[in-house]
Each structure stands twice: as structure tokens, then as C-alpha cells.
Amino acid sequence: AAAATEMAPAARGEGGGKPFMDEMRAVAMRLHTKDQAREGEKEPQAPPVARWEPTVEGYLRFLVDSKLVFQTLEDIVDRAAVPWYAEFRNTGLERSEPLKKDLEWFTEQGHTIPEPSAAGTAYASYLEELSEKDPQAFICHFYNVYFAHTAGGRMIGKKVAEKILNKKELEFYKWEGTLSQLLQNVRTTLNQVASSWSREEKDHCLEETEKSFAYSGDLLRQIFT
Ligand code: HEM
Numbered sequence: 001a002a003a004a005t006e007m008a009p010a011a012r013g014e015g016g017g018k019p020f021m022d023e024m025r026a027v028a029m030r031l032h033t034k035d036q037a038r039e040g041e042k043e044p045q046a047p048p049v050a051r052w053e054p055t056v057e058g059y060l061r062f063l064v065d066s067k068l069v070f071q072t073l074e075d076i077v078d079r080a081a082v083p084w085y086a087e088f089r090n091t092g093l094e095r096s097e098p099l100k101k102d103l104e105w106f107t108e109q110g111h112t113i114p115e116p117s118a119a120g121t122a123y124a125s126y127l128e129e130l131s132e133k134d135p136q137a138f139i140c141h142f143y144n145v146y147f148a149h150t151a152g153g154r155m156i157g158k159k160v161a162e163k164i165l166n167k168k169e170l171e172f173y174k175w176e177g178t179l180s181q182l183l184q185n186v187r188t189t190l191n192q193v194a195s196s197w198s199r200e201e202k203d204h205c206l207e208e209t210e211k212s213f214a215y216s217g218d219l220l221r222q223i224f225t
Helices: 002-006 020-030 056-079 083-088 096-108 118-133 135-164 179-194 199-207 209-224
Strands: none
Touching: 020 135, 020 179, 020 199, 020 209, 056 083, 056 096, 056 118, 056 135, 056 209, 083 135, 083 179, 118 135, 118 209, 135 179, 135 199, 135 209, 199 209
């Protein structure tokens, strides 16, 4: 609420309806299956997370690919080829360092860390391309990857840890500071940035959500296949 009162009228969504982040979230929630989230509208095609039978090898493939994707997002905002990407530096949501520590832990446990898979490298190069040619579409992925990980991603991590890691809590699921506050800060920045976009640019960003689900779905599926 404190953040909302500091926002410019356009960032709050005045004159253009609700804040853009509400639209982004609504589109993402509809793309969940009914068993994944209460607001999901799609019929499930795979078993629900509760019935996944994860393997350490599959989970490691997912973690390695996730590290590549987060590292790519973090490098893109650090480089800021589009100047306003710099607004998304040091949000506190960054995940490549915690994932590096987790992979070191798996190495100590005697596991071999695989190279990124085709799914991981395909997503990373798609993000690189979008970040230069299509900032609105890039931001859609930025939002979905970070926010999905704090919601469903965390739930999945807990289930997997219970089943195959003796409840070991990975760094991937730990944030410095209060997660809800970090998320709220990023929502505020996203609303501010999007307040200067045209309706067409906003719609273009929203329309990219399906691709975000497709790429992230490919990564997640590795956990149980
Ligand atoms: C939020 C589950 C995959 C994007 C959520 C929520 C749940 C959930 C339970 C919270 C709903 C609430 O606030 O009431 C899952 C499960 C998944 C999955 C079980 C897969 C097995 C994905 C994927 C994406 C995604 C692939 C996109 C790449 C989001 C976003 C939110 C969300 C953007 C909103 C977060 C927020 O507003 O803070 N998900 N999800 N999810 N999910 Fe997923």
C-alpha cells in the first residue's frame, strides 16, 4: 500500500484502467491448469505436481537450465541494451548466484552436473534475441520467470525436496529480505515502465505469456521425465 501511494497516477493505472501488472497476472493465471492454481482455466494434460515422480538427474537438468535462464536475464538487465532495463537490476529476486551454490552442493554430494539441455539453450538464446528486438515481449518473460518461481516454483521445490532430497532446502528457494516486499517493488517498477507503453505495446507484452509458459513448461517437465 505504501508503494501504491508513491506511484505516479499513470503507474497506478489511472486513465488507463487497472495497473498493468494486474493484467499480466490475470493472463498468466488463466494459462495454468485447473489443478495447478485456483484461477487456472486449462485442462490438465500431465499428472499434478503431487503425483510427480522426480529423479535427481531430472531435477539437476532443471536446475542447470534454470541457472542458464536466470543468468541470461541478469546479464541482459546488467548490460541494459535498452536503457530502462537498468531499472530491473538488483531487485533482490536474482537467482543465478543461489543456483551456483546449489549446484556446488550437488557436486559435493557426488553428483555430476550436466551441461544445459537443448530446452535451456533454446530459451536463453530466445531471451537474448527478444531483449534486443522486442523489449515488451522480453519483459513478459522477465516477469513470468521470476514470479512463477516464487509461486508454483517454490511449491514444486518443496515437493521435490520431500521426495528425493531428504527435505534439503536449496538456496534457489531462499531470498534475502522479505520476498513479498521484493515482489511488490518489482511490480511497482513494472507498472511505472509500462505506463509509457501504448495499448498495442501492452497487448503485445500480454500475448507473449503463452510462449513464456511453453518455454518454462519444457524446463519443468524435465524434473519428472
Ligand atoms: C502463480 C502454481 C507453472 C506463472 C501461481 C500460483 C500457484 C501456481 C499456486 C499462486 C496463485 C495464487 O496467488 O493464488 C503453478 C504450478 C505450476 C506453475 C503448480 C507448474 C506445475 C507456471 C508457469 C508460469 C507461471 C510455467 C509461467 C512461466 C505464474 C505467475 C504467477 C503464478 C506469473 C503469479 C505470481 C504472483 O502474482 O505473485 N502459480 N504454476 N506458473 N504463476 Fe504459476
